[in-house]
């Protein structure tokens with residue numbers, strides 16, 4: 001039992017910034033003098049319409065999303081977009097090329113194969129996805145090129161936007177969206193489940209260049225058709241109202257942190273602290289190769305699964321939870337998204353150092 005908040009290193013859903021939770025709590029029972037909680041409001045009400053429009057505007061500002069992109073607030077998680085992406089885009093030429101750098105991109109590729117000729121542009125499967133391949137084979141007539149910018153399970157991250165000429169790039173940014181500035185104009189589609197870095201689970205954000213709307217295959221389910229969602233401003237049905245409201249609070253917090261350039265500095269510092277301390281130890285190794293190391297999910301292990309288990313349980317007792325790695329990588333994983341305070345990473349670094357000395 002904990003009487004105070006602990007450092008939660010969960011990969012997702014994950015920590016939200018404390019000031020956001022405090023504000024949500026303060027506004028919980030009576031939002032802005034409306035006499036009700038945001039959870040209880042009609043999505044068509046005036047009060048909620050303002051929350052929705054303001055959040056969209058704040059999100060556009062924080063990510064510097066150009067006007068020729070639609071922002072959609074959808075449900076179904078990132079995984080539902082694995083189907084929506086080919087359904088909306090594969091019809092352009094019938095072909096799409098996928099970079100397979102982890103579990104989620106592979107799942108997205110498998111889904112795309114149901115709708116057309118989905119080929120592999122590169123793969124890091126040969127060494128359990130511990131690196132980002134440099135060479136890409138992308139067909140000139142591909143409808144789109146797909147990649148996942150941060151591989152949550154394996155702890156690898158693309159360090160630049162792949163060069164694929166004029167082919168629209170579709171990117172799963174679920175686990176590093178808003179962790180640093182990105183040039184949205186380089187992308188056709190950016191999407192993310194919100195529960196890693198932005199909001200509670202239940203909201204999926206899709207940022208789509210407007211010329212890519214309106215190409216959905218005839219069999220596309222109504223709710224997965226981005227054009228229909230854009231024409232209805234994401235209100236074809238009830239949107240995830242509460243999550244969108246929290247996203248607005250997170251945008252305010254990001255603004256206070258100096259925007260995405262500000263949070264990037266903190267994120268890079270936190271990641272460096274952890275990788276540096278891991279390198280100084282004798283018993284720990286990192287899963288990801290150095291050039292591909294993620295600033296969001298740090299994957300590491302000892303030589304023994306018993307020792308890994310001891311690490312996870314002792315860390316939990318010390319108030320640092322969810323450090324067990326994914327079953328596909330084993331070992332440990334520290335997810336240090338935007339909301340993880342520097343103090344949490346410092347505490348983990350000290351713990352790693354001590355554990356190293358005590359278990360050599």
Ligand SMILES: *Cc1c(COP(=O)(O)O)cnc(C)c1O
Pocket residue numbers: 012076077078079080104148150151152172173174175193194196
């Ligand atoms: C968590 C995650 C997903 C899956 O998200 P859901 O919203 O649970 O479907 C997909 N891609 C990446 C990169 C993720 O981190």
